[in-house]
Amino acid sequence: MSAETKQLSREIERRRTFAIISHPDAGKTTLTEKLLLYGGAIRQAGAVRARRAARHATSDWLELEKQRGISVSSSVMTFEHDGFRVNILDTPGHHDFSEDTYRTLAAADSAVMLIDAAKGVEPQTRKLFHVCRMRGIPIFTFVNKMDRQGRDPLELMTEIEEVLGIHATPVNWPVGAGADFKGVYDRLQKRLLLFHGGDHGSTQVEREIIDGEPGSGPVREALGPLADEIIDSLELLEGAGENLDPAKVRAGELTPMFFGSALTNFGVLPFLESFLELAPVPYARPSSKGPIDPAVNPFSAFVFKIQANMDPDHRDRVAFVRVCSGVFRKGESTTHVPSAKKIRLANSTLLMARDRSSVDEAYPGDVIGLFDPGIFRIGDTLSDEGDFTYEGIPSFPPEHFVRVRVAEVLRRKSLEKGLLQLTQEGLVQLFKDPDSGSAAPILGAIGPLQFDVLKFRMEAEYKVEMRLDPLPYTVARWIRGTYDPETFRYASNARVVEDREGRKVLLLERIYSLNHYEQNHPELELAETPFDHQFDQVP
Ligand code: G4P
Numbered sequence: 393m394s395a396e397t398k399q400l401s402r403e404i405e406r407r408r409t410f411a412i413i414s415h416p417d418a419g420k421t422t423l424t425e426k427l428l429l430y431g432g433a434i435r436q437a438g439a440v441r442a443r444r445a446a447r448h449a450t451s452d453w454l455e456l457e458k459q460r461g462i463s464v465s466s467s468v469m470t471f472e473h474d475g476f477r478v479n480i481l482d483t484p485g486h487h488d489f490s491e492d493t494y495r496t497l498a499a500a501d502s503a504v505m506l507i508d509a510a511k512g513v514e515p516q517t518r519k520l521f522h523v524c525r526m527r528g529i530p531i532f533t534f535v536n537k538m539d540r541q542g543r544d545p546l547e548l549m550t551e552i553e554e555v556l557g558i559h560a561t562p563v564n565w566p567v568g569a570g571a572d573f574k575g576v577y578d579r580l581q582k583r584l585l586l587f588h589g590g591d592h593g594s595t596q597v598e599r600e601i602i603d604g605e606p607g608s609g610p611v612r613e614a615l616g617p618l619a620d621e622i623i624d625s626l627e628l629l630e631g632a633g634e635n636l637d638p639a640k641v642r643a644g645e646l647t648p649m650f651f652g653s654a655l656t657n658f659g660v661l662p663f664l665e666s667f668l669e670l671a672p673v674p675y676a677r678p679s680s681k682g683p684i685d686p687a688v689n690p691f692s693a694f695v696f697k698i699q700a701n702m703d704p705d706h707r708d709r710v711a712f713v714r715v716c717s718g719v720f721r722k723g724e725s726t727t728h729v730p731s732a733k734k735i736r737l738a739n740s741t742l743l744m745a746r747d748r749s750s751v752d753e754a755y756p757g758d759v760i761g762l763f764d765p766g767i768f769r770i771g772d773t774l775s776d777e778g779d780f781t782y783e784g785i786p787s788f789p790p791e792h793f794v795r796v797r798v799a800e801v802l803r804r805k806s807l808e809k810g811l812l813q814l815t816q817e818g819l820v821q822l823f824k825d826p827d828s829g830s831a832a833p834i835l836g837a838i839g840p841l842q843f844d845v846l847k848f849r850m851e852a853e854y855k856v857e858m859r860l861d862p863l864p865y866t867v868a869r870w871i872r873g874t875y876d877p878e879t880f881r882y883a884s885n886a887r888v889v890e891d892r893e894g895r896k897v898l899l900l901e902r903i904y905s906l907n908h909y910e911q912n913h914p915e916l917e918l919a920e921t922p923f924d925h926q927f928d929q930v931p
Contacts, residue, residue: 396719397687397688400687400718400719400755401687403477403755403756404673404674404686404687404755404756404757405673406475406476406477406673407476407477407479407673407674407755407756407757407758408476408477408478408479408501408502408667408668408671408673408757409479409481409499409500409501409502409674409714409757409758409759410479410480410481410500410501410502410503410504410532410671411480411481411482411483411493411496411497411499411500411503411504412424412480412482412483412503412504412506413483413493413497413503413504413505413506413517413520413521413524414505414506414507414516414517414520415508415511415514415515415516415517416516417508418506418507418508418511418514418517418536418537419506419508419536419537419654419655420483420506422536422654422655423504423506423534423536423654423660424469424480424482425654426593426654426657426660427471427478427480427660427664428469428471429595429596429657429660430473430596430657430660430661430664431471431472431473431478431664432471432472432473468480468481468482468712468759469482470758473664473668474665474668476668477757477758478668479757479758479759481496481499481500481759482496483496483497492697492818493520494523494788495696495697495770495785495818496696496697497520497523497524497527497529498527498696498785499694499696499697499712499714499759500529501529501530501671501672501673501674501675501757502529502530502531502532502671502672503520503524503529503530503531503532504531504532504533504534504667505517505520505521505524505531505532505533505534505647506534506536507533507534507535507536507548507552508536508537508542509535509536509537509538509540509542509543509545509548509569509651510537510540510541510542510543512543512548512551512552513551513552513555513556518555518556521556521558524644525556525558525644528643528644529644530641530642530643530644530671530672531558531644531647532647532648532649532650532667532670532671533552533560533647533648533649533650534649534650534651534652534663535548535566535649535650535651535652536652536653536654537653537654537655538566538569538573538651538652538653538658538659539570539571539573539653539655539656539658540569540570541569541570542569542570545562545565545566545569545625545651546625546628549562549649552647552649558644558645558646558647559634559640559645559646559647560634560646560647560648560649561633561634561635561636561646561647561648561649562579562629562633562648562649562650562651563578563579563580563636563648563649563650563666563670564576564577564578564579564585564650564651564659564662564663564666565577565579565622565625565626565629565651566651566652566659567584567586567615567618567622568618572618573653573656573658574586574587574618574658575587575599575600575658575659576650576651576652576658576659576662577606577611577622577626578662578666579626579629580636580666582603582604582605583601583602583603583604584601584602584603584604584606584611584614584615585599585600585601585659585662586599586600586602586614587599587600587656587657587658587659588600593654593655593656593657596657596661597656597657597658597661599661600614602614606622606623606626606627607623634646636648636670638670641670642672648666648667648670650662650663650666650667673757674686674716674756674757677716677782678782678783679773679780679781679782679783680780680781680783681779681780684716684717684780684782685717686716686717686718686756686757687717687756688717689717689718689777690717690718690775690776690777691715691717691718691719691720691721691724691726691774691775691776692715692716692717692718692773692774692775692776692777692780692782693713693714693715693716693720693760693773693774693775694713694714694716694771694772694773694774694782694785695711695712695713695768695769695770695771695772695774696712696713696714696770696771696785697711697712697770697817697818698710698711698712698764698768698769698770698816698817698818699712699817700813700814700816700817700853709763709764709766709768709813709817710761710762710763710764711761711762711763711764711768711772712759712760712761713759713760713761713762713774714757714758714759715754715755715756715757715758715759715760716756716782717756718756718776719753719754719755720737720751720753720754720755720758720760721737721752721753722737722738722751722752722753723736723737723738724736724737725737726774726775726776726778727774727775727776727777727778728767728768728772728774729772729773729774729775729778729780729781730769730772730773730781731767732778733767735767735774737762768816769816770785770816770817770818771785788838788920788921789836789867789868789869789920789921790820790821790836790837790838790868791836791837791838791839791866791867791868792836792837792838792839792840792842792843792862792866793834793835793836793837793862793863793865793868793899794834794835794843794860794861794862794863795832795833795834795835795860795861795863796811796832796833796834796835796858796859796860797832797858797859797860797861798856798857798858798859799857799858799859800856800857803855803856803857806854806855806856807850807854807856807858809854810849810850810853810854810856811833811835811850814846814849814850815892819837819842819845819846819849820835820836820837820842820843820846821835821836821837821891821892822834822835822836822891822892823835823836823889823890823891823892823897823899824889824890825887825889825890826889826890827887827888834863834889834899835860836868843860846860847860863899864885864901865887865899865900865901866900866901866902866903867899867900867901867902867903867905867906868897868898868899868900869897869898869900869906869918869919869920870891870895870896870897870898870918870919870920870921870922871888871895871896871897871898871916871917871918872917872918872919873917875896875915875916879909879913879916880898883905885900885901885902885905886898886899886900886901886905886909887899891922893922895922897922898918906918
């Protein structure tokens with residue numbers, strides 16, 4: 393093995409790239425911040441929120457984030473801890489931005505599912521969990537807000553197993569709850585961890601470690617009045633629970649569970665330490681020529697997100713690229729597979745929240761930002777060999793549609809430019825309506841909030857004021873192969889439009905019309921995405 397290959401393997405082994413998924417308000421921002429605190433990336437908690445506030449001052453479209461109290465854009469946070477290199481892919485929390493979240497999950501090697509101890513499994517968690525399951529992404533569970541009176545931990549565990557259909561195995565178990573939440577018992581290392589202090593969560597907490605089986609003298613003594621109850625629960629888990637089988641975790645069949653409070657920092661470090669040990673290293677990803685081994689093949693990567701105008705002072709587009717194999721070296725050339733063009737990777741940035749620092753080398757699992765001259769699309773593969781494409785950037789059929797009306801006809805050019813760039817970012821999907829005689833484009837989105845963001849950004853960045861008239865459609869299906877236009881001629885609740893590439897797309901008002909067409913026209917092949925690979929629908 394050459395020194396270079398050895399170095400590559402070492403770098404891969406120490407990388408952990410994951411996303412946190414949760415229902416809004418479960419505490420994702422807080423947990424992310426605390427992981428950064430423990431990872432040494434920030435010295436005092438509060439910095440991420442402060443950074444968010446500072447960002448608002450410099451970037452005007454993010455004003456919308458502030459107004460709505462949501463996170464519109466996602467970024468990547470990187471830190472080193474205990475020899476590990478950790479990449480947290482930040483996913484937007486609002487359910488309207490789910491498509492962006494789904495794409496981010498495609499770039500992650502595992503997901504941390506954050507659950508509010510009082511609320512249990514919430515609708516958004518279920519949806520995101522389902523996507524992870526379909527993509528075979530290993531899932532870790534962090535039950536948050538243990539400092540508040542929540543639900544019984546055994547009941548939460550059962551709910552996760554029943555509602556999500558996955559086995560759960562607690563790596564640690566909470567000691568007390570609400571104001572009495574004192575620590576966790578670490579089932580793997582057989583030790584009790586008690587937490588003290590912590591300056592209301594802004595700095596790290598102190599921990600006291602008491603080694604021993606749950607029933608042993610020192611542990612029993614430290615548990616005090618809670619001892620019997622906790623020892624009973626731990627015995628129950630020992631007898632009836634699943635063992636922590638790494639193969640099952642890797643296959644997404646078993647979720648290791650942790651308890652804690654991101655607010656007070658109780659349980660954050662034990663989670664981080666165990667997670668880094670258990671979470672998968674960057675693994676071989678499926679491609680058109682089979683799985684690509686990260687450690688063997690030359691450099692390859694794929695684009696999972698594109699964002700324009702991140703910095704209002706410099707009109708730019710950044711393509712977020714996940715490295716999948718080999719080493720990225722600044723200044724070297726690679727092939728942009730869809731266009732078969734050689735490109736030089738000159739301007740690359742490693743992204744730590746919104747601060748950019750130049751990156752000279754990156755390894756599988758890392759995310760780099762490439763300045764995009766306008767050639768990248770979401771899902772594009774970059775590869776030194778240039779002879780394969782990565783598969784699996786999920787695409788979802790839009791469920792909301794509007795027709796674009798522009799107030800000033802003279803702004804037409806800016807309108808076209810803005811729409812093109814923002815659709816390339818994947819914010820909305822653009823359709824033409826060839827039969828209506830109207831040149832006004834139709835836009836489709838997963839959630840209606842995306843239209844608000846679009847309108848806002850078109851005004852702020854392209855100086856185009858527009859009106860978006862809602863259309864009654866809720867279903868979109870790509871028509872594969874040929875079809876008889878007569879089929880839809882007299883249908884008042886159906887319309888055939890074209891996507892950007894000229895592919896025919898059927899828009900329907902109601903899902904039951906879809907059943908009607910599927911039953912009465914078996915020759916019609918209707919697909920949820922324009923691509924050949926099928927992606928199951930999220931319930
Ligand atoms: P999100 O990104 O998932 O939407 O959640 P975020 O971290 O913003 O947290 C949502 C609310 O829950 C915040 O309260 C936050 O302080 C609180 N929270 C997060 N983790 C914990 C925890 O472990 N325990 C408790 N008790 N609360 C927690 P807020 O009142 O909306 O905001 P703020 O005034 O605290 O900033």
